[in-house]
Amino acid sequence: MENNFTIGLNGMQFYAYHGYYEEERKIGGWYEVDVTVVVQQQNTINDKLENTINYEQIYTIVEQAMQESALLIETVASKIKDAIKALGVQQIKVTVKKKNPPLSGNVGHAFCTIEDK
Secondary structure, rough: OOOEEEEEEEEEEEEEEEOOOOOHHHHHHHHHEEEEEEEOOOOOOOOHHHHHOOOHHHHHHHHHHHHOOOOOHOOOOOHHHHHOOOOOOOOEEEEEEOOOOOOOOOOOEEEEEEEEO
């Protein structure tokens, strides 16, 4: 019997160098990433890590993507989605939040969410 499990990491914090404007890519800023995946597991009773998605792998993928400068957070979210999807997940949702974006007003964060169902 197969079971669907939702596994996620929320609030991963990174200082990264993404942004459309050159200044953003020079000085960097704080980002937060949330990842939720749905996986199918057949044998959950044996308590083995190889029967699920190791969220340490998810963190490593996100960390690597955040280290590669990009103009758009949409690009970052897509790279994360594609890399994690390759691990064999059924569904994935990735949100990348750019804290305190450089706008003329006070904004907590801008964000992009991508889903693959």
